[in-house]
Amino acid sequence: MEILKGACIIGQSGGPTSVINASAQGAIEAALKAGCITKVYGAAHGIRGVLDEVLYDMGAEDPAEIARMKNTPSSALGSCRYKLKDPDADDTDYKRILEVFKKYDVRYFFYNGGNDSMDTCNKISKFMLKNGYACRVMGIPKTIDNDLFGTDHCPGYGSAARYIATTSMEIYQDARVYDTGMITVLEIMGRHAGWLTAASAIATHFGAGPDLIYLPEVPFDLDKFYADVEKIYRKNGKCIVAVSEGIADKDGKLMVEKFAEGADVARDSFGHAQLGGIGITLANMLKAKFGCKTRGIEFSLMQRCAAHCASGNDIAESYAAGKAAVDFAVSGITDKMVGFKCDRSNGYKCEIELLDLALVANTEKKIPAEWINAEGNGLTDAYVDYALPLIQGDPQMPYENGLPRFARLKKINICK
Amino acid sequence: MEILKGACIIGQSGGPTSVINASAQGAIEAALKAGCITKVYGAAHGIRGVLDEVLYDMGAEDPAEIARMKNTPSSALGSCRYKLKDPDADDTDYKRILEVFKKYDVRYFFYNGGNDSMDTCNKISKFMLKNGYACRVMGIPKTIDNDLFGTDHCPGYGSAARYIATTSMEIYQDARVYDTGMITVLEIMGRHAGWLTAASAIATHFGAGPDLIYLPEVPFDLDKFYADVEKIYRKNGKCIVAVSEGIADKDGKLMVEKFAEGADVARDSFGHAQLGGIGITLANMLKAKFGCKTRGIEFSLMQRCAAHCASGNDIAESYAAGKAAVDFAVSGITDKMVGFKCDRSNGYKCEIELLDLALVANTEKKIPAEWINAEGNGLTDAYVDYALPLIQGDPQMPYENGLPRFARLKKINICK
Numbered sequence: 001m002e003i004l005k006g007a008c009i010i011g012q013s014g015g016p017t018s019v020i021n022a023s024a025q026g027a028i029e030a031a032l033k034a035g036c037i038t039k040v041y042g043a044a045h046g047i048r049g050v051l052d053e054v055l056y057d058m059g060a061e062d063p064a065e066i067a068r069m070k071n072t073p074s075s076a077l078g079s080c081r082y083k084l085k086d087p088d089a090d091d092t093d094y095k096r097i098l099e100v101f102k103k104y105d106v107r108y109f110f111y112n113g114g115n116d117s118m119d120t121c122n123k124i125s126k127f128m129l130k131n132g133y134a135c136r137v138m139g140i141p142k143t144i145d146n147d148l149f150g151t152d153h154c155p156g157y158g159s160a161a162r163y164i165a166t167t168s169m170e171i172y173q174d175a176r177v178y179d180t181g182m183i184t185v186l187e188i189m190g191r192h193a194g195w196l197t198a199a200s201a202i203a204t205h206f207g208a209g210p211d212l213i214y215l216p217e218v219p220f221d222l223d224k225f226y227a228d229v230e231k232i233y234r235k236n237g238k239c240i241v242a243v244s245e246g247i248a249d250k251d252g253k254l255m256v257e258k259f260a261e262g263a264d265v266a267r268d269s270f271g272h273a274q275l276g277g278i279g280i281t282l283a284n285m286l287k288a289k290f291g292c293k294t295r296g297i298e299f300s301l302m303q304r305c306a307a308h309c310a311s312g313n314d315i316a317e318s319y320a321a322g323k324a325a326v327d328f329a330v331s332g333i334t335d336k337m338v339g340f341k342c343d344r345s346n347g348y349k350c351e352i353e354l355l356d357l358a359l360v361a362n363t364e365k366k367i368p369a370e371w372i373n374a375e376g377n378g379l380t381d382a383y384v385d386y387a388l389p390l391i392q393g394d395p396q397m398p399y400e401n402g403l404p405r406f407a408r409l410k411k412i413n414i415c416k
Numbered sequence: 417m418e419i420l421k422g423a424c425i426i427g428q429s430g431g432p433t434s435v436i437n438a439s440a441q442g443a444i445e446a447a448l449k450a451g452c453i454t455k456v457y458g459a460a461h462g463i464r465g466v467l468d469e470v471l472y473d474m475g476a477e478d479p480a481e482i483a484r485m486k487n488t489p490s491s492a493l494g495s496c497r498y499k500l501k502d503p504d505a506d507d508t509d510y511k512r513i514l515e516v517f518k519k520y521d522v523r524y525f526f527y528n529g530g531n532d533s534m535d536t537c538n539k540i541s542k543f544m545l546k547n548g549y550a551c552r553v554m555g556i557p558k559t560i561d562n563d564l565f566g567t568d569h570c571p572g573y574g575s576a577a578r579y580i581a582t583t584s585m586e587i588y589q590d591a592r593v594y595d596t597g598m599i600t601v602l603e604i605m606g607r608h609a610g611w612l613t614a615a616s617a618i619a620t621h622f623g624a625g626p627d628l629i630y631l632p633e634v635p636f637d638l639d640k641f642y643a644d645v646e647k648i649y650r651k652n653g654k655c656i657v658a659v660s661e662g663i664a665d666k667d668g669k670l671m672v673e674k675f676a677e678g679a680d681v682a683r684d685s686f687g688h689a690q691l692g693g694i695g696i697t698l699a700n701m702l703k704a705k706f707g708c709k710t711r712g713i714e715f716s717l718m719q720r721c722a723a724h725c726a727s728g729n730d731i732a733e734s735y736a737a738g739k740a741a742v743d744f745a746v747s748g749i750t751d752k753m754v755g756f757k758c759d760r761s762n763g764y765k766c767e768i769e770l771l772d773l774a775l776v777a778n779t780e781k782k783i784p785a786e787w788i789n790a791e792g793n794g795l796t797d798a799y800v801d802y803a804l805p806l807i808q809g810d811p812q813m814p815y816e817n818g819l820p821r822f823a824r825l826k827k828i829n830i831c832k
Contacts, residue, residue, distance in 0.1 A: 016593050045595040074589035081594065165819055166724055173490035173822060174721040177432050178497065179461040206819060280696075297716045305590040308582055309724060311818065392818040402727065402808040403581055403622060406589060 002332055004134060006107025007039035009055065012142075013046035013113035013120065014081065016074035017156030018163075018307040019318040020112060020142045021407065024076065025069035026322025027110050027140060028058050034330045037108060041414065045078035046113070047120055050100050051093060053415040060412050068407035070315055071397050073307035076409055079113075084120050087127055094127040101128075101135060108136050110325050114143035114154070115362060118337055122357035125335045136329040139337035139357055140321050144304045146195035149363035150355040151339030155321050156304075158314030158390035161199035163306045164188060164299060165391060168203035168210060168242065171297065176238050181292035183229060183239045187279025188299050190244040192216055193366045196303065197244040201379035202387055211239050216246035217367050218376040220255050225282075226289060228377050233290060245278055256281065308404050312393020317350055324352045348389035418748055420550060422523025423455035425471065428558075429462035429529035429536065430497065432490035433572030434579075434723040435734040436528060436558045437823070440492065441485035442738025443526050443556065444474050450746045453524060457830065461494035462529070463536055466516050467509060469831040476828050484823035486731055487813050489723035492825055495529075500536050503543055510543040517544075517551060524552050526741050530559035530570070531778060534753055538773035541751045552745040555753035555773055556737050560720045562611035565779035566771040567755030571737050572720075574730030574806035577615035579722045580604060580715060581807060584619035584626060584658065587713065592654050597708035599645060599655045603695025604715050606660040608632055609782045612719065613660040617795035618803055627655050632662035633783050634792040636671050641698075642705060644793050649706060661694055672697065724820050728809020733766055740768045764805035 008031050012020055024042075031040040042056040043049030056077065058066070069076055087094050100106070111121040118139045125137035141148050146157035168186065175184040188197040194215025203209025211232045214220060232239040247255045256278040283296030321338045328336070336354040343349040371383040398405045424447050428436055440458075447456040458472040459465030472493065474482070485492055503510050516522070527537040534555045541553035557564050562573035584602065591600040604613040610631025619625025627648045630636060648655040663671045672694040699712030737754045744752065752770040759765040787799040814821045 016590050048595060072589065073586050074593045078595060079593045162818060167718060167722070169819060169822070170489050170721040170723060171717050173488065174432050174717045177490045177495045179464060179494060203819070206817065208822070295717070297718075298714065300713045301587050301590045301711070302583060302713075302718070305586040306583070307586060388817065394815075399810070401622065401804060402578060403585060403618070406585070406624070 003036050004107050004136060005036045005038060006105045007041060008037050008108030008110065009041045009043050009050060009106050010058070010077070010110045011043035011046040011049060011112065012075035012077050012079050013111060013117040014079060014143065015114070015304060016079060017142055017144050017304050018073045018159040018310040019156055019314050021069035021072045021076045022315045022318040023112050023140050023142060023155055023322035025066055026319035027112070027326050028066055030323045030326035031108070032059060034326060036330060038105070041104065042077040042411070044411070044413070046080040046082065046117070047084065048080045048082050049078070050097055053100060054413050055104065055415050056411045057414045061409055065407045065409055068398065068405065070319060071307055071310070071395060071404065072406040073305040076407055083116060084123050087123060091127070094124070097124060098128070098131060098133060101133065107134060108329050110138050110140055110329070112140040112142050112322070114141070114145065115148060115364065118148070118357060119361040122361040125357055129335070136334035138325040138329050138334065139360070140325045141337060141339065144196060145190060145193055147193040147364045147366070148360055149365045150360050152342040152350070153340060153390055155314060155318035157195060159310035160196055160303050161202070161387055162311040162391035163303050163309045164196060164199040165202040165209070166309055167299065168200040169206070169208045172203065172208040172240060175240055175295070181233065181237050183233060183283070183286050183290065183292060183294045184241070185279045185283040185286070185294065185296045186210060186240070186242045186299065187245055187277050187296065188242055189303055190216060191246040192364060194244050195367060197242050198367060198379050198383055199387060200242040202384055202391065204378070205381070205384045209240070210242040212241045212377045213379060214241070214243045214247050214377060215367060215372065216244050216248060217369070218372060219250035220247040229286060230290070233292070241282070243278055243282060247278065307395065308397050310395040311391045312395055313390060315395060316393070320352065328354065344385060344389065419452050420523050420552060421452045421454060422521045423457060424453050424524030424526065425457045425459050425466060425522050426474070426493070426526045427459035427462045427465060427528065428491035428493050428495050429527060429533040430495060430559065431530070431720060432495060433558055433560050433720050434489045434575040434726040435572055435730050437485035437488045437492045438731045438734035439528050439556050439558060439571055439738035441482055442735040443528070443742050444482055446739045446742035447524070448475060450742060452746060454521070457520065458493040458827070460829070462496040462498065462533070463500065464496045464498050465494070466513055469516060470829050471520065471831050472827045473830045477825055481823045481825055484814065484821065486735060487723055487811060487820065488822040489721040492823055499532060500539050503539060507543070510540065513540060514544070514547060514549060517549065523550060524745050526554050526556055526745070528556040528558050528738070530557070530561065531564060531780065534564070534773060535777040538777040541773055545751070552750035554741040554745050554750065555776070556741045557753060557755065560612060561606060561609055563609040563780045563782070564776055565781050566776050568758040568766070569756060569806055571730060571734035573611060575726035576612055576719050577618070577803055578727040578807035579719050579725045580612060580615040581618040581625070582725055583715065584616040585622070585624045588619065588624040588656060591656055591711070597649065597653050599649060599699070599702050599706065599708060599710045600657070601695045601699040601702070601710065601712045602626060602656070602658045602715065603693050603712065604658055604660055605719055606632060607662040608780060610660050611783060613658050614783060614795050614799055615803060616658040618800055618807065620794070621797070621800045625656070626658040628657045628793045629795060630657070630659045630663050630793060631783060631788065632660050632664060633785070634788060635666035636663040645702060646706070649708070657698070659694055659698060663694065723811065724813050726811040727807045728811055729806060731811060732809070736768065744770065760801060760805065
């Protein structure tokens with residue numbers, strides 16, 4: 001093993017999750033302990049913090065506050081959606097990153113994010129290699145969307161899935177309480193892959209979830225949808241539907257956009273657009289169609305930030321992923337993303353495996369066709385078997401005054 | 417004490433809460449133990465179950481499932497929104513209720529609900545008294561709205577407040593994560609009283625809540641609202657606003673209706689209304705006004721059914737209220753609602769007190785003007801001092817397969 005001595009930067013990027021800070025904590029704590037890592041910097045708002053030289057001294061933080069990152073949702077260091085250009089077309093940003101790395105003697109770079117972030121991480125890794133700058137670059141996955149290629153699942157997914165299944169179960173109790181007809185439409189995140197919406201099927205599996213589930217993987221047909229809902233509603237007087245925000249027709253056109261088309265009229269008396277999302281839209285359409293009470297419910301940001309309802313397994317695995325990235329880098333590995341390899345044949349075992357950054361960047365993983373039922377409106381038990389271990393375990397949330405006690409970092413900028 | 421021997425009926429009514437079943441459990445367990453209560457019936461869908469003779473034998477339920485009602489949201493026996501007529505105008509329903517009471521020898525009637533339910537309870541009580549039918553009638557309060565007169569607070573409020581404060585804190589983390597401008601509007605329940613929306617101020621008190629809070633108690637002025645938001649947004653680049661669904665202008669007209677006026681145009685290409693609620697509407701208006709990213713988030717049903725986030729104090733008090741109703745009735749009391757009298761001068765003490773049904777029925781309690789700040793866009797510390805004890809305590813939720821394990825009642829109908 002070749003010892004590489006120098007500072008490290010940890011950055012967070014993309015949409016927040018309940019557990020992205022658990023990964024950051026795993027990486028920060030491991031880096032602070034590593035003898036060859038001289039300084040541990042947190043980049044403010046991901047790669048933007050590197051470009052703008054806003055780097056926090058993580059060694060100056062109270063270790064007790066760093067420990068609380070495990071239960072603090074969203075990205076404690078700040079996030080960004082900045083996309084690096086193709087270095088062959090424009091390498092300005094890369095040159096700037098190299099300049100900053102050199103200035104602060106950065107020899108380790110850990111980037112914590114989803115698809116786009118792994119692309120950023122991959123491009124930086126390749127640029128450093130090409131320019132002969134000794135630097136170990138590791139990706140730490142994170143996305144509630146669960147759509148990263150090569151890994152069994154993504155840190156963040158289990159907690160979002162637990163929130164969605166729990167909330168679906170609670171709404172099931174609520175939405176069936178009156179002796180009158182009622183159709184409820186749950187809108188769940190997921191533009192291209194239905195992993196999040198699928199999680200509502202876990203509630204259904206245990207007898208208290210949506211009757212019908214529509215994913216972006218299956219082309220949405222409005223007539224079929226009406227027929228599906230009518231069948232359940234006529235039988236039970238109630239119907240709960242879960243739809244992915246990304247449901248699209250057979251040509252790939254998003255339903256929410258399709259419904260809004262020609263709706264230049266969809267403005268209030270002040271001339272402002274008053275459009276709801278696909279859940280509210282479908283609820284209103286079902287009301288017009290069946291004349292019963294309907295309600296559209298959007299799980300909105302809660303599904304990605306409800307840390308009080310996070311999965312204990314997800315927290316532990318996210319932490320382990322962050323720690324592993326540092327430990328592997330220190331041992332000489334570079335240009336990889338940390339992934340999970342799981343065995344469900346005899347209980348549930350989850351092991352760390354390393355994947356080539358180039359392989360995972362920009363590849364999307366969708367729900368396998370065989371996990372979707374024949375009608376295209378629900379999930380099979382194979383999905384539940386896959387997802388159930390991921391939502392297990394209490395988050396062990398620390399409380400103060402009856403409310404979650406989140407980490408309070410000082411975030412002292414060492415630059416300039 | 418005069419011993420009155422006979423059966424009892426317990427009914428649930430109005431909008432569900434996370435803890436209405438804790439009250440029902442308290443009443444059912446006490447009634448099953450009371451020597452003078454011969455049978456314990458649960459009315460299906462409140463008073464409708466009495467009128468339609470759908471009564472469940474609670475003695476036939478597994479005690480372990482009854483015990484799980486403590487953590488099961490919504491109304492396990494079913495709810496209704498049926499309003500009894502004025503008995504002087506039409507006493508058909510009352511005669512029918514008396515007929516059913518006589519048929520099943522019902523001598524105790526416990527009704528668990530909010531304002532309208534206390535009105536129902538009061539009318540039944542008075543009818544039985546007038547007709548000389550020996551029957552003890554007690555109201556058990558329940559409403560997330562916290563607007564019942566005479567009691568310090570209502571069972572159900574603490575849990576909804578805890579959900580709202582917790583979720584506001586989590587969204588605070590999420591909505592501030594990017595280095596770009598963002599305005600977030602939270603829409604919280606409460607048509608006439610701002611108690612629920614006020615709960616977001618607890619998060620603000622601890623440094624992680626909405627910047628601005630608008631209640632139905634303060635006439636809403638759009639220009640003032642824009643100016644308030646602009647001030648915060650220009651300073652911080654972010655702004656989080658909480659609005660009550662019931663905010664209304666100085667003439668009492670609901671803002672959501674006012675904005676939709678003349679919006680016969682607010683339809684999609686299929687001709688269906690696509691209106692969002694006031695939160696989404698204001699978010700869209702702010703986007704048009706300030707040109708930044710905005711997001712409207714409706715806490716929807718989750719605020720009244722998120723039992724996994726319920727307040728331990730609220731669960732215990734709700735249970736105690738149900739138990740007290742039965743214990744007092746058995747001891748000879750009738751025609752009362754169970755209320756809470758609280759002392760916050762040295763810690764928090766909550767005692768049961770009895771209130772006349774006639775007094776509480778149909779009287780609404782709003783937030784005292786002195787608890788609202790001078791600007792009319794926030795709460796004072798006096799509110800936080802009032803509310804904080806109500807959100808304390810872990811719900812002690814039983815989990816199975818990583819998900820809440822709710823009660824599963826057999827609900828065996830003894831009638832016909």
